[in-house]
Amino acid sequence: MTKIFTHSLKQKDLPIIIHRDNGFNCLYCKEPLTGDYVWEHLNSNRQDNRIENLALACQSCNIKKITNYDLGLVAAEKLKQNEDAGLKYLEDHGAFENNSSEININQTMRPFVKRWISERIVMDGKVELSEAINCLVYLCQENYSHGAEPTIRRYVKEMTCSVAEWQVVKDDKNKKIICKRNVLN
Numbered sequence: 001m002t003k004i005f006t007h008s009l010k011q012k013d014l015p016i017i018i019h020r021d022n023g024f025n026c027l028y029c030k031e032p033l034t035g036d037y038v039w040e041h042l043n044s045n046r047q048d049n050r051i052e053n054l055a056l057a058c059q060s061c062n063i064k065k066i067t068n069y070d071l072g073l074v075a076a077e078k079l080k081q082n083e084d085a086g087l088k089y090l091e092d093h094g095a096f097e098n099n100s101s102e103i104n105i106n107q108t109m110r111p112f113v114k115r116w117i118s119e120r121i122v123m124d125g126k127v128e129l130s131e132a133i134n135c136l137v138y139l140c141q142e143n144y145s146h147g148a149e150p151t152i153r154r155y156v157k158e159m160t161c162s163v164a165e166w167q168v169v170k171d172d173k174n175k176k177i178i179c180k181r182n183v184l185n
């Protein structure tokens, strides 16, 4: 089954992607898109909904990409370009300067963490706490070259505090999971 990410995330990402990619066009054939456009996961990993990994394509290119080596290369190149641009954006905004790094990294990483957990909960109803921490440390390191475990834990703690929409509870196998508040108890 195809897992898609939520409508609200798409609504948020769409104008940014149209702006980034200079118009509402197919990444591959460059033709203007209609209502039938498809969200492309550039690395073909549908769990990886970073905006850098997303682009828009027409239906026919989307299908062609599965078997077409050249389109695969275009996708890989586009992902790299997006990632480089993302890092450049952080640098341009002083994310790696000493005095402002804490604030800027917070502004970038905290929403990323929240979005990732939110998607897992939308898709699966829950996410295991230890898996969430490990994945998020990894993804933040990969994306932002930051992401110490204590920082990620602090975000998760804050997002599951008693007034937040999520909570940490133990499931029937006694594993700690993050889920929507009051779903399981």
Ligand SMILES: [Zn+2]
Pocket: 026, 027, 028, 029, 030, 031, 057, 058, 059, 060, 061, 062
């Ligand atoms: Zn196309």
